[in-house]
Amino acid sequence: MKSAVETLNPTRVRLTVEVPFEELKDSLDAAYKKINQQVTVKGFRKGKIPARVIDQRFGRGAVLEEAINDALPKFYTQAVNEAELDVLGQPEVDIKDLKDGELLNFTAEVDIRPEIELPEDFSGIEVEVDAVEVTEEDVDKSVEQLRERFATTSPVERAAADGDVVTLDLEAKVDGEVLEDGIAKDVSYTIGSGELLDGIDEAVKGVEAGGEATFTSELKGGSAAGKAAEITVKVSQVAERELPELDDEFAQLASEFDTLEELKADSRKRLENMKQYDQATQAQERVLDKLLELIEVPIPEKLLEDEIQTRKHNLEHHQLGQMGLDLDKYLEIQGKTAEEFETETREAAVKGIKTQFVLDALVNKEKLNVNQEELTEHLMRRAASSGMSPDQFAQAVVQGNQVPMLVGEVARGKALAMVVESATVKDTNGEVVDLSDEDEEEAEGRTAEAAAEESASEESKEG
DSSP states (O other): OEEEEEEEETTEEEEEEEEEGGGGHHHHHHHHHHHHHHOOOTTSOTTOOOHHHHHHHHOHHHHHHHHHHHHHHHHHHHHHHHHTOOEEEEEEEEEEEEETTTEEEEEEEEEEOOOOOOOSOOTTOEEEEOOOOOOHHHHHHHHHHHHHHTOEEEEOSSOOOTTOEEEEEEEEEETTEEEEEEEEEEEEEETTSOOSOTTHHHHHTTOOTTOEEEEEEEOOSSTTTTSEEEEEEEEEEEEEEEOOOSSHHHHHHHSSOSSHHHHHHHHHHHHHHHHHHHHHHHHHHHHHHHHHHHSOOOOOHHHHHHHHHHHHHHIIIIIHHHHTOOHHHHHHHHTOOHHHHHHHHHHHHHHHHHHHHHHHHHHHHHTOOOOHHHHHHHHHHHHHHHTOOHHHHHHHHHHTTOHHHHHHHHHHHHHHHHHHHHSEEEETTSOBOOOTTTHHHHHHHHHHHHHHHTHHHHHHHHO
């Protein structure tokens, strides 16, 4: 077999492959054997029909077609390996010449992973992140949220007001007809929480137990989602919320601490940890953006279009479907036009593919490896974020042949952590931020999320 490679552009090549006919012998034998099992000819036992009879009865062309379908993937793979190409997705194959008994000549156009020129070092990258600052107001707000969780309610004989907890019966009508799924009984609702329908707060405020009100609101879910409905609400109870006193007794009730000051100090520490986490994530994202600005990465058009379609499909059929929304309603809620959505989706797909290419190039350049412990830790994190148990997630990964994808996510996380370590990160106060304790974990978490979004690119590469 002879093969040659023609570069069409930085991300696409054309392979020209010439195969002597004798190299098709195994595939021809397999074709005759397959046809033998599928047909019957009077006078011959099944599976024992001579090749010349098959040629006469069914045509040599049918045999050649079967043989070539069997042989092409083998010769294509051999040509790719000989040329040491890193191909992406499936090739477009065109048979140029087929001479029975002489030769087979075909071409295969396919996208390839582009060559990427990486900087010698990343010390020139500088980014600014938010400073970690926890104010007294932040601490007070945190303690107040805890206090809200320990609030008690007591029924009162007066009209409902902001902050009260009311018990309601709801009935929704569209075009004068009560919806099958439009009736709800004994619903507990805190006035002002915004957790139910638009307009309900204004409707129930001022209503006493035993009273009712009617208002119009757009339904957020159910069989008539998005439609305007007439809502009748009956108040069966009004209860006043009572907050515990902010003192040492509250601290002992709501935490493991003996004093309110100890509780506040712990709240401050937790808020600082959260802000440090956010700061580290922000550093990862901004360093990645700077890195991508430094490097020219040609994007295979076919891969990009596939990625865009995959992102749209996942949004429409998974995320929005679970919320009972379609794309038009989603765009209305987001305040976006279809053109803006298309532009944003394309930009996100380009960034996703570019991120994967650049970090993979870094992994190869630095020869970064992933050990079993790192893979297990990453699997545990991914399982937690997916809502599955580690065993369930691991089983799904193995069954879906997704272990290489997870290994890639961890390796890219390590590559990004290496860049962050070399970069200069300062906060808004001008202070250099030390991310030495968070680098690797934060980078891996950030990259795992990106890699999950880029699954279509990964699958195309594996294909």
